[in-house]
Amino acid sequence: MSKSFSVADVSSHKDAASGMYIIVDENVYDVTTFVDEHPGGAKILKRVAGKDATKQFWKYHNESVLKKYSERLRIGSVKDKAKL
Template sequence: MSKTYTAKDVAEHKDEKNGGVWIIVDNGVYDVTNFLDEHPGGAKILKRMGGKNASKQFWKYHGDGVLKKYGPKLKIGDLAETAKL
């Protein structure tokens, strides 16, 4: 069973000093802390998006193949459903 996280949980992980760098892509939560130095676009953009929903920026620069290749090793859970009011 996959772990679920709230957007608040993810927001608490915005840099390496505070539990790592997590991002949201679609409904997945990814820990990119150990991928910072490997990211072809550089660590800066991942650090800038740390703790946030990076879906728009991710899909602007990446195809589905990137998520299929790297997603399984970086995904730590799913974003919890929140009530829409």
């Protein structure tokens, strides 16, 4: 079962203490435990934590990356369409 998040919910999860969530294509991902294993480095994920990272994600990744990690990291979807 997928949980619905508001953009405000996601924006409150922007550091390790509160959990690090990002939005990609209206889906919400918890990258808190993935930060240290991210091939591009932790700094990049920390910069987009709590935000819609769709544009940045697609600039550097393809569909196979999303498929590989989606099941493990996806925690829900955004219930409103506003951008951060």
